[in-house]
Amino acid sequence: MKKTAVWALIILSVLISGCASVPAPVLGDRDEPDEALVYGYVRMRGINMPYRMYLTDFVFKQLSPQVDLTEKDCAIYLGSVFFYRVKPGQFRIDSFRSYGKGMSFSGINDDPSLTINYIIPVQDNGFTVTKPGLYYFGTFDVTNQINYGFTTRNEVGYDIQMSSFPSEEDVIVRLLEIAQPGKYWEKMLQYRLKQLRQWRYYYEKKKNSAKVK
Secondary structure (H helix, E strand, O other): OOOEEEEEEOEOOOOOOOOOOOOOOOEOOOOOOOOEEEEEEEEEEEEOOOEEEEEEEEEEEEEEOOOOOOOOOEEEEOOEEEEEEEOOEEEEEEEEEEEEEEOOOOOOOOOOEEEEEEEOOOOOOOEEEOOOEEEEEEEEEEEEEEEOOOOOOOEEEEEEEEEOOOOHHHHHHHHHHHEOOOOHHHHHHHHHHHHHHHHHHHHHHHHHHHHHO
């Protein structure tokens, strides 16, 4: 995915709906046998940002087969984003928002607010859910920056890049904190975590043996 920078005007209002970060969600059993769990991570950073930003309103668009519903059930936990009740099809993570509150630009208002609308860079053809199970969409690194204008309106810019950290293994460890013991998704996440750790151990062992030679 190519590095993308986008500039948008500050919206001085807060919209909190849809895919929210509080209260803490719970991962239990699947509702139907053909459902998948799609997960990843979004890391937020700020430059000149007097706000702590929170993620919300992820749009998970179904490309094929096309349906009118463009948002899937979604939840956020400490930066980990997951979509559940996902049926087979072709999908793309289309957009999301962040909202925040903090000190004002002028220092006069103690309780201003900020909402940023993000459009995620084109992800080729997205990804395909072919069968029930777990699907990792990766980690997005998001950097927000406010440009302060003395004669013009303040603007906020953002930059989105793909990142290798946190890894899928890290995200699963976090999701297991909200998975109900003994339930379907907890068992699936534990199995996937075991796989990833075995692969990591194998590649690290192989790399270390190559150094010795």
